Amino acid sequence: MIKVLFICHGNICRSPMAELIMKNLVEQAGLSACFRIASAATSMEEIGNPIYPPARRKLQEHGISAEGHRARRMERSDYEAYDYLIAMEQYNVRNMLRILGKDPEGKIHLLRDFTDHPGDIDDPWYSGDFTTAYRQILEGCRGLLEYLQR
Secondary structure (H helix, E strand, O other), X not given: OEEEEEEEOOOOOHHXXXXXXXXXXXXXXXXXHHEEEEEEEOOOOOOOOOOOHHHHHHHHHOOOXXXXXXOOEOOOXXXXXXXXXXXXXXXXXXXXXXXXXXXXXXXXXXXXXXXXXXOOOOOHHHHOOHHHHHHHHHHHHHHHHHHHHO
């Protein structure tokens, strides 16, 4: 089983979008039994909150439900529990390393590193651009799934 944890600052926009998009792609590929996919925050600000309404609406536009999601904070034990820790931006990576201490097994990656356009996914909480965030996350998840199927 391949275990993937998506991480952003608050776990109410980008990382749950990535979690749910990836679960949808994996299900469409008939691979759900081969994956464990979740998401988490690097901050405590939104713990227990549902997905941010504009992110939920963007997912719904594409037939993806966000029911039941509640933000949680990444824990040090997640390093052992997951094979891949996928950040949305470099700022998340720095905060992940504060929580984890180090990345001896090279599990930490940026989601867009699995695309032809590596780099950060801007936080739509600030930009309001959930369309671009969705497109970039979908592209990253497709690239990640392709990478994992090799």
